[in-house]
Amino acid sequence: MSHPSHPAPPAPSAPSPGRRRATTLVLAPALALTTALAGCADARTAENTGSAEDTGNAGNEPPTASLPDPTGPSPVGTTTFHLADTEREDPWVGGDRELMVTLWYPTASDDGERAPYLTEAEAEATLTELGIEDLPAEALTGVGTHSSPEAPPSGSGLPLVLFSPGAGLSRTWAGALAEELASHGFAVAGIDHRHEAAPVEFPDGLVDRCEGCQAEDWELGGITRAADVTFLLDELEAGRAWEASSSLDTTGVGMIGHSWGGAAVAQTLLDEERVSAGLNLDGPYYGAQLEGGIDKPLALLANDQGRPWEGWDERWAGLTGWRQWIRVTDSGHSNALDRGVLMDQFGLRDLLTPDQWRAQFGDLDPEHGLQLVRDYSVGLFDHHLRGGEQPILDDPQSVHPELVVVGPETG
Helix, strand or coil: CCCCCCCCCCCCCCCCCCCCCCCCCCCCCCCCHHHHHHHHHHHHHHCCCCCCCCCCEEEEECCCCCCCCCCCCHHHEEEEEEEEEEECCCCCEEEEEEEEEEEEEEEECCCCCCCCCCCHHHHHHHHHHHHHCCCCCCHHHEEEECEEEECEEECCCCEEEECCCEEECCHHHHHHHHHHHHHHHCCEEEEEEECEEECCCCEEEEEEHHHHHHHHCCCCCCCHHHHHHHHHHHHCCCCCCCCCHHHHEEEEEEEECHHHHHHHHHHHHCCCCCCEEEECCCCCCCCCHCCCEECCCEEEEEEECCCCCCHHHHHHHHHHHEEEEEEEECCCCCCCCCCCHHHHHCCCCHCCCHHHHHHHHHCCCCHHHHHHHHHHHHHHHHHHCCCCCHHHHHHHHHHCCCCCEEECCCC
């Protein structure tokens, strides 16, 4: 359940005392995984294993899969919109800088209708790129979500959390994380930065190529994404992005980033005063993201595969506010995403070798690995945006033994 193969980010810097660094290329956010998926899918087709039994499909009904249930008390609503910044040029292909944004938020209105997981065009493109012929597009569009489309938000002053995905990945793959936060009273804005996510459907058609990945200017991408956040917040505050944007609190915003999105989190904390707390999900920091101190809360959830990213030690030393570095025991690079859960449910785990699976999802049960990230995210932003007391921050291992504190004790 990944996207087209693109060049991986540069190799990590030399080892620093006290913490191991990888000596080979760090896996890009599921980009290297795609080649393996496509190759295994081709082999699977050649072996004539594309039967209904392989995907759990009995008869003509498409196989089914669902996101994990949210654990909070609020039903979840969702809406999606497109934004174009006519005053900024896209750094990869020129023209206006464009975003696709999905909002998840608490609602009091639940009529039982559920939002599709992917659009039909996105689903078809995803399956084509992976060479998977025995899974219909309806299986991906019909993944069970827990969000009511266009339901009105409940209350006002909803704390806002932003999500920036990894290179070549879409906001959609963080749906379970977003729904969890929304069920606990947060609004979540998932951002697809055009030409950095694929396949993603925009109003003028499908973007199926990550031009930013081809350029390999990861530092520039972090800078550009921070500017995207400023543009999005401006549009929300002006009421131009969403008719119900007055229900959002944009004065103290949280931000989550996976992989390349983690670099964007650090850059945004440096550049945008309205973003006041961040969470890096196993992502790197490049030159611009290491310049200057950050006095705002920033947490890192790191993989347990011995693959530290570039810039971790340097950025850690420049954090002057609240900070926490967590190694998630037995985790991989992408436990925060829905992909592992959905691959399991669709019976597609065997498309990866054990080493490929471990690099992305570790040795954790996929749903449990995702829940660790969901629980920590709720705790982090409840504390830093709403002032809640959270044992998962005070003593993470007492809540989940897998959440091992690397710093500040040893930082």
